[in-house]
Amino acid sequence: MSEHAPVGGRSAQLKHTGLRPGWTTGACATAATTAAYTALLTGDFPDPVTITLPKGQTPAFALAAEELARGRATAAVVKDAGDDPDVTHGALIRASVRVLPAGSGVVFRAGPGVGTVTRPGLPLDVGEPAINPVPRQMMRDHVAEVAARHGGAGDVEITVSVDHGEEIARSTWNPRLGILGGLSVLGTTGVVVPYSCSAWIDSIRRGVDVARAAGRTHVAGCTGSTSEKTVVALYGLPEDALLDMGDFAGAVLKYVRRHPVERLTVCGGFAKLSKLAAGHMDLHSARSQVDKGFLAELARRGGADEELAAEVAAANTGLAALQSCAAGGVPLGDLVAATARDQALEVLRGAPVTVDVVCVDRAGTVVGRSTPKGP
Template sequence: MKELRKGYTTGTHTVAAFRSCLDTFLAINESCTTKTNKIDNDDLDVTKGCEIVVSLDFNKDNFLLNPTFQKPQTFQSGSNYLEIYAGLGVGVVTKKGLKIPPSYPAINPAPLEAIKEYFKIKTKKVQNLHLKCCISVTNGQEIAKQTANSKVGVLEGISILGTTGIVKPVSSSAYIDSVKTEIEFAIQNGYKTLYFTLGNSAFNTACKKSDKEAIIEIGNFVYDSIELAVKLKAKEVIFLCGIGKMTKVYQGFKNTHNRFGVIDFSKLQEDIKKNLKYEVDIEATLTVKGISQELQKVGLLDEFYKMITEESNKKIKQWFNTSNVKAIILEEKEVLGW
């Protein structure tokens, strides 16, 4: 099996570019710019290959900044000052509930501290240096449209992320980090009920019940997302998806993507026979939709939905021993009545 590639976060690339740029600036004592491309990896990450640009100057008016109103992150070391701005393609935070307060560049604390620490080390022998730094991402505004940034109030660009610096493949850490950010944001903004959705129909259904800020599209990451909600002490989570994906959950799939396995239809047939006293013809149709249609003809569809829902909720409780998470399939009448 091919070994999957690891990569580095946008934060790690940004810090590396800043270090190179500052070294050059201190050698030539005039404005300079350093660019780096984020190393590709086998994770699901929309920022793969993006160009990160760091510029240093004495005058911020020489920068092309994010058009959103912003305050710079400022740092003092002795008589030296550093101001960090969001350039084009790097977002500015406009809502409460994130790691960075409103009106500041969307640069996470870890890369921000690494930048400040390097500035402190390299300017120990320098006096009265008042330096401006602009961090930009080429086409960052377009890249951000593929993220949840605007929903949580990060406007006109991507976030500069990174805690450990390494992006590990398979875990799809970029997607899970996004889910974590959305959960934290919703909790901080007072939403007592969070809606986890899997698929467009589930998302559209949840939109009839709550604000978009409380609705989190979890992809196929059922276990990882619920685990985050439990750790972050969400008061209530309603998990919505269609009967097909929910059947996977009841069968114990922690991730519902097909690469992690397919539904065991023999097991499903056995459970239907045991609970509903009816034997479905799985040879005729190896799809949950087909089985649903067969059960509808004999008046057992509602009982089938109830079975899948109850077993899915039991599975989630086995995983996390919590009653704060409720799984509901879209086909159930109470959901369709929203």
């Protein structure tokens, strides 16, 4: 998905990284709203349209579409996520603004491709369009500024749409969170920081919120679809109790520490969870590695002799280390699971959460499992 319209008004690169930042869907919706309401009051669309973000940046957005009719104006911008691998990069964000009777304030609607909240636990009420609080405030602020500048009353209905948003949303957490019909309009700063994974981590948090609101007492943080299938088979957990943790074990643990559930299962591949056992909270291969020396020490604790420990330390992969220990009668998978559980409890810092860990291979077979343990 490539950019279809130029977007200006920002530094070309993030300091130190060489990566180009982008704009959130909330910033794009605010830009489109500002342009549409300006056209509604003046007859002309500002192009490019400049907005002010919460931290003071003033980016300018080129318009990709505009339409002015009696009592309504619509503008659109193409989302540029910069160098972040964002599924909404290149999406066309539209805002349609309609004048309402005096005293109506600003009313938000979900157009095609924007979801609607259907479950409690999110920062929006059930039935509301999935336009998050900060983007809503940004749009309100810009409506007020345009009204003050051009003599409007500021009483408007804003309908936000995203072309093909319902299809794109299938690649996001929205269906699991009970946001149906499309994407969410997101962002707290207006800026997308490449590879910060802030949207994924925010989805983890919202997943915990939805599970708690649904009364779930047992949730599972899973590294992928295979581990999800395993915990469903083991525990019969419903979909809204499954957290797509990916590599962000620390994000799950830190949020559950502040928002406890009775029981947390962490399930994932043996190699990834060996990193958690070694104290890593980010399990991505670019940011943490399987420590074969650590695995060798665990094997010694499990009864491995020095020959087997040396074989583990020299193994090419975590799976090879696991297989060597299995042949030698050492339960390395269970040792990794128990040590990862204890690391998780350290991060939880006494929060009232019982934790267990399940390690699986690529086929989903359980190769290590801890007993549940609480604070």
